Amino acid sequence: MVEIYFSILTPKETTIKIKRSEFIGNVKKVNTEEEAKEFIKEISSKYRNATHNCWAYKVNGNKFNYSDDGEPSGTAGKPIFGIIEKHDLTNIAIVVTRYFGGVKLGVRGLIDAYSQCAEETIINSKIGKYIDLKIYKVKTDYSKHAEIERLLKRLNGWKIVNQEFAADVSFEIAIEEDKENEILKILKNKGHIEYLRTEEVGIK
Incomplete structure (x- = not known):
């Protein structure tokens, strides 16, 4: 049986603004946890002055992890991972960077914002089968x-x-x-x- 899985084809950085906060999504097709961690480190370094660099990854169909990077528990990493699951993707890492704009979004607002940025980043980067x-x-x-x-x-x-x-x-x-x-x-x-x-x- 030929193995087929879905991931992104052409990584594209995506920026959205919600109530003065800026969210920047970056995504990469990765093959191992080490590659995922290296990508997260690279984006976190690129945006080291950001308020948060929240992330999620999934590789080889069942290895995954995510982080809220200082946002309230369950409001960032898990929603990003939820978008990976929604689109049935694997071998993928996503980092959503936030620059706080001075207006608090609340728990539901944060979940929606991180989910929206992750989803738009994935869609803009085009999903393909491998x-x-x-x-x-x-x-x-x-x-x-x-x-x-x-x-x-x-x-x-x-x-x-x-x-x-x-x-x-x-x-x-x-x-x-x-x-x-x-x-x-x-x-x-x-x-x-x-x-x-x-x-x-x-x-x-």
Whole structure:
């Protein structure tokens, strides 16, 4: 059985303002607890003058942790982790930084603010599925490349991971196992095809 999990594809910092407090969300796809902790340390250092750097992470499906970093217990880390669970994500770390604006938000206000910032950060960073895909290198001429593009657009289960335009066109294509035969049929006789490796790739 092929293992599939969901995480973010393109990390994007997201800022929201609520009652004069500024909340800054940062997220990263990580593979281990050590990577998660390193990311949290990096963002906390970047915003070392902030009032709070609250965080949550989940890796390998079942290892997780979260911190309120000085906010009232249960108002920051747990709501951030709740958003990770809501979207069924793993191998992910989120840090929500707060600059206090002078207006207290109360327990419910804090829970809502940290949840909102975490969710908007995840959505802006685009959720994708991660799966082990087979990577092939294809070298072809420009006219056949245009035909390949047209035919591939009709299918899903693939992603171009590298592309180079020179005298010829060469590109690497990552293919899901159950689409391999169908896609190789399209590529056959349209250029030189070489199997490279199997690699974990994130796709929409």
